[in-house]
Amino acid sequence: MDGQIIISHCGGKSAEVDDSNERALIDDQFKDDNPVRCMLNNWQYKQPIVMIMGSKCPTSPTKMPHRYQVLDWFMITHAWTEPDPFSGHVRFKYRFEKVGLQESSWWAPQGMPGKNEEYLPAVAIEERECATCNKKSPRIYEEGFLCIHSTCQQFWKLDGQSAAHNLHYTQQFLRARHPVPPNYVVPSPLAPSIDGLLLDRNAELGNAHRDFWKGIVCPACGNCCARTSWKGWVCTCGYSREVGFHVTYTASQLREPHRDRYVGAPIPAINNRYNIPVKVETNGATTIVRYDLGPAVGTVIHVQNSDELNKKLGMDELLQRYQDPELPFKRGQVTTMCGTSYTRNFALNCGAAYHYVVDQDTVKMEDAPVVVQNVLSMLNEQVGKLCPGHRDFNEVLSLAYLEDMRMNYHTDDEVGLGPVVASLSLGAPARMGFRFRAGWKQNKLCHFPGLDVDDVKSGIPQFSVTLNHGDLLIMDGAGIQRYWEHSLTRVEGLFRIAATGRYIDPDTHEAASRPFGPTPAQRMAITSPKSETTVPTGEAQSTYMEDFFTHLHSIPKKEKSRRKSAVPTASATS
Ligand SMILES: [Zn+2]
Ligand SMILES: [Zn+2]
Structure with a gap:
């Protein structure tokens, strides 16, 4: 990842490889798996999503200050399938691109895209048709064109041989920036103001409304604060805001x-x-x-x-x-x-x-x-x-x-x-x-x-x-x-x-409090200093999407019925 691009996989089905810190898939990911479907929907229907990063992310470009932090709005520009390096199971991967390229990315160090204007405007990622399945694939890796369609005989093969796993992303794949489609308008600020909405709600419904027990973004320091106190919100920085009990319910x-x-x-x-x-x-x-x-x-x-x-x-x-x-x-x-x-x-x-x-x-x-x-x-x-x-x-x-x-x-x-x-x-x-x-x-x-x-x-x-x-x-x-x-x-x-x-019974009920253990700061930081850069324009969206959706990695029919019959039905268990 850098300040504008994140390449990642998700969707579960992984487990730790014996005693190592590595995780491997224990089954193929399929297009109908809920997490996969969510991501593909985001890609297909162009829904912007907010990325949240944990402090243990190994590819983070800077040291993350909190256990979790809100990055920004992103769009998925590419999705593809590739075999998991450990197990060979098929997994879906995604390329995310920040929507607001003109905004400086707080998590990017100096000299990295996202901190300044170092990106190649409106460059599309090269695509090529597979000679075997006639479907398009984007050029992702330096080592060569790989067919990303899991149903193809040439899936993940270079010159007929299974591709190695320590491949390198092309500079184009890492550097390309896509024009933001008109429907990718950032739908809401990442740090909504608590004043307007909450005051309206309070007059209307009183202080028990869900908006009042959700967290707020501290207007003083940017931390996300849960409402833990009856009276209102209290931030670790000292900021506090009362809910205001204007309504007493009968x-x-x-x-x-x-x-x-x-x-x-x-x-x-x-x-x-x-x-x-x-x-x-x-x-x-x-x-x-x-x-x-x-x-x-x-x-x-x-x-x-x-x-x-x-x-x-x-x-x-x-x-x-x-x-x-x-x-x-x-x-x-x-x-x-x-x-x-x-x-x-x-x-x-x-x-x-x-x-x-x-x-x-x-x-x-x-x-x-x-x-x-x-x-x-x-x-x-x-x-x-x-x-x-x-x-x-x-x-x-x-x-x-x-x-x-x-x-x-x-x-x-x-x-x-x-x-x-x-x-x-x-x-x-x-x-x-x-x-x-x-x-x-x-x-x-x-x-x-x-x-x-x-x-x-x-x-x-x-x-x-x-x-x-x-x-x-x-x-x-x-x-x-x-x-x-x-x-x-x-x-x-x-x-x-x-x-x-x-x-x-005070004698038998242990009087001492159970220890909580260390309390990791689960605060999220939000800052978005502005810098002036231009956003790429023009038509440069990937076109292989249609091909990808026609042959998504799905459970084979035979396998599907086997899996179904293996699941005990309600009548069999009752
Ligand atoms: Zn192919
Ligand atoms: Zn605060």
């Missing part, structure tokens, strides 16, 4: 518009295709649904109240108080393969320390915000009535979900966790799915009475409940965490609170 704004406004006991929606023993009971304006998952597992209890009763119980007020900008909500930090990331939702843990999926800062219950203390006493009172022998909770984890937030399948299985976990839902509705954990099939203990084991489809929830404002969901029984996992699909609305009470 329960009736957030409710599912087609749900009945119950005066008496709500009618529960029960989705029970696996014959789980379910008991429905009403008590005044309250409906209680119990899903009996077996004596060794436990019972999931779903409590729903009428709107009026919710108001009387103080649910509407709790929802309002949870929207206080001063609450110490934070997004939890998680270490991923690519560096530091954050949980989607904002969390506030009060009472005993609870390690959860990620470490939480914990506020002592006596110092906890009043709203959390109120939730704790409400949970203890209600759960005490429904679960005989309930031991009072000593911890409340409050999670704030903004627009489009969700939580993947997980369990609350932690050392020292009491058998009862109860969660209060406030605000917008969300669906909670329950499914078996891996290994359930062999474990008779986790089979509820009435379960037809052969009827269970793996992966999808075995049952789910919709949690509306004021609903209480109780998981009564340690086996529910051991044999089942639960998830929260997308929140249907702008703002939702889940406040979950637990009893945590």
Whole structure:
């Protein structure tokens, strides 16, 4: 790569070659592979794409300051296939060219194309027809013309012999610059201003809109900052920007518009295709649904109240108080393969320390915000009535979900966790799915009475409940965490609170925080100093594209049916 050209491959299917740092393909890449199709679409339909580079890129012309950095808008000028040097499998390769050639490339050192005017304007890359397949190929390598069509007998051959792999790109291939087609207009600035759009959105939808929990580009230093603080964005450089809580959502704004406004006991929606023993009971304006998952597992209890009763119980007020900008909500930090990331939702843990999926800062219950203390006493009172022998909770984890937030399948299985976990839902509705954990099939203990084991489809929830404002969901029984996992699909609305009470035994639950390990700076730098150069003009787009698309590397028909039959069908596994 240089300041304007990047030649690269992508599309997966590679693995490390035994104990070396090299990676090799473990299968051919085919035109119908999703990553390949995406790139070819970009090429064929002339879609500009943004290139992001990691600091470990071996051909980077300068030392990259951050783990990941945004380069610029690029277009694909050439795509071709060639055999992988290690395995011989066919891989797709691409030549990217920067769209805005008049802009100086911040990652290019002095004297490199992209830093100054050193490029050959409007030079097309030479193309020649293959004598065997009569299809055109671009001249890519110094060593000679190679047919790039994987279906041709002369594919990757020089004078009838398979070409070596340590080939050199021609100067023309490296230096040519193509005129930017009219539809390659840069579609948006790489560092959008946060002012205009966010202020509009705020007036319209309030601060829970997705735009408000996405990251911003710091206007002071160019870092990409995730929103980790409840109040707004904070950059490592010291810049901060408050979200501005101008809108407080009410329960009736957030409710599912087609749900009945119950005066008496709500009618529960029960989705029970696996014959789980379910008991429905009403008590005044309250409906209680119990899903009996077996004596060794436990019972999931779903409590729903009428709107009026919710108001009387103080649910509407709790929802309002949870929207206080001063609450110490934070997004939890998680270490991923690519560096530091954050949980989607904002969390506030009060009472005993609870390690959860990620470490939480914990506020002592006596110092906890009043709203959390109120939730704790409400949970203890209600759960005490429904679960005989309930031991009072000593911890409340409050999670704030903004627009489009969700939580993947997980369990609350932690050392020292009491058998009862109860969660209060406030605000917008969300669906909670329950499914078996891996290994359930062999474990008779986790089979509820009435379960037809052969009827269970793996992966999808075995049952789910919709949690509306004021609903209480109780998981009564340690086996529910051991044999089942639960998830929260997308929140249907702008703002939702889940406040979950637990009893945590401080002696057995490890008090120390789990170490995060080193936190790699996952910041991206964006600078684009301008320099004055001219852009090539004229018609110089490659013409072999059509030939390439007519015979793209695809799975042979025979192979295709073999692969298909090797994949177990749904009916064979269930
Ligand atoms: Zn050929
Ligand atoms: Zn900054």
